[in-house]
Structure formats: structure tokens, C-alpha cells
Amino acid sequence: METPPCVLTVAGSDSGGGAGIQADLKTMLALGTHGMSVITAVTAQNSLGVDGFWELPTEAVRAQFRAVVDDIGARAVKTGMLASAELVETVAELLTTVDAPVVVDPVGVSKHGDALLAPEALAVVRERLLPVATVVTPNLAEIAQLTGVRVTEEADLPRAAEALLALGPRWALVKGGHLAGEAVDLLTDGSHEHWLRAPRHDNRHTHGTGCTLASAIAARLAHGDALPAAVAAAKAYVTGAIEAGFPLGAGIGPVRHGFRI
């Protein structure tokens, strides 16, 4: 019996199932990998927003990480909601002990504007987490938080990517998902630029887009893709999942992770 490539997500739980750990594991399954998780925080969340969250102790995060990595191993790791400066510091240190590409989704706020990262953690993300990232995947709000660069149009994306690369990740994928018009993202390592374009789907049910894209990149990396190919495949997957996003509850529904199944 063949074992699928193993991928690890280090992120928060979304009780509504559209983002966070739940989105990550569904994406990993949809892309033919075995998903594993280190839970950093538990949110009480639904289609209307985040009612509250509770962080796990750093000891619990360390224990989950070691349990998975020391026995099973991971071919790629994705990080999402890390909640506090202490947890960012802990995860950054743990990542130095694994020999695998690391996709950092620097989750700052949810689509509804709920803060998922303490303000004092931003400096630790810049100084400790980004230097160990193979690729960092911020949205427009996260670019502004991390670099101070305000992206209002596509032409601003190269400057945003340059500011991120100065913080140490190998690649930056700056997402223009919240700009008007085409859904355009820029991937660059400072030497090569890859523009990723997709039609904007006029579907309000887009909860979990960022988590899904980052997990899909990690899944493709685990299959052995080079980074630009992994990002292109992940963009195609998230675009299809957004097009098929469905209503749930009274607010914003999730992308459809199983749209290819």
C-alpha cells in the first residue's frame, strides 16, 4: 500500500470548518496528501465572524510538533494562525528542527476584521518566522502590517514583495485577492517574477481562501513540485474552490474544498 506524502499544518482551529486547520486538512486530502496538525489556538467561529479564541500552551504546541515530526516526518509544513508572540517564537524555533519547505501564511485578521494575532507578535513574525520561511503568502492587510507598504493597485505588488523579501523569506507570494478586477498575485524571489492571474469569481462565499491557497502550496511541495509550479497548481485549485464556494449560516460561506471530488 502506497503512503501519500505527509504535510503538516501548524494553525488555529475554525469551528465553522471553512478556514484554519479544517480548511488545511481538507485541502491536503483533496490534493492527494496525508494532512497532520499542530493546533495553536481554538476559535469559536462561524459564517458571521470569530466570537473568541483560546491559545494552547507552548508546551502543548511543542508536544504536538515533536510527536508528528519525530515519528512520521513531514515533506512540507504550512503555518497559519499563531495568535501570540510567544507562540510565534515557539513555532519559529521548532521549524528550524525540520528539514522541509515551510509555507508561512502570516494570518493577522479574519475576513470579518477579527484580530487573530496579537499586535506585539508582529515584530516576532518579522524577526523570527519570516527568516525560516520558504515562501510567505500575505494578503493586502498583512502586507501593510508587516512592511508598512499600502497596496492599492497591481503596480504596487512588486514593491510589497521587495519589502517582504528584505525580512528573509526565500520567496514572497503577495496576494491581490482584495484588489478590484482580476485576481492577481505576484510570486518572486527577487530574481524571478511569476504573475498569477485568474478571473475574479463574483461569489461572496470565500471564507478560507488564504488558508486554502497556502495549504495547497504545501501539498504540492510535498509531492515534489518546485515552488513556482506548486504555487501555479495551488492557484488553480483555490480558484476552482472559490468558484464553487457555497452558502452556509447567515454570513460568508466557505470555499468548496471538495469541488474536484
Ligand SMILES: Nc1ncnc2c1ncn2[C@@H]1O[C@H](COP(=O)(O)OP(=O)(O)O)[C@@H](O)[C@H]1O
Ligand atoms: N473572488 C475571487 N475570485 C478569484 N480569486 C480570488 C477571489 N478572492 C481571492 N482570490 C484569490 O484567492 C487567493 C487568496 O487570496 P486572499 O483572498 O487575498 O487571501 P486571504 O484569505 O488571506 O485574505 C489569491 O490567489 C487571490 O487572488
Ligand SMILES: Cc1ncc(COP(=O)(O)OP(=O)(O)O)c(N)n1
Ligand atoms: C483559525 C483561523 N485561521 C485563519 C483564519 C483566516 O483565514 P483565511 O483563509 O485568511 O480566510 P478568511 O478568514 O479571510 O476568510 C481564520 N478565519 N481562522
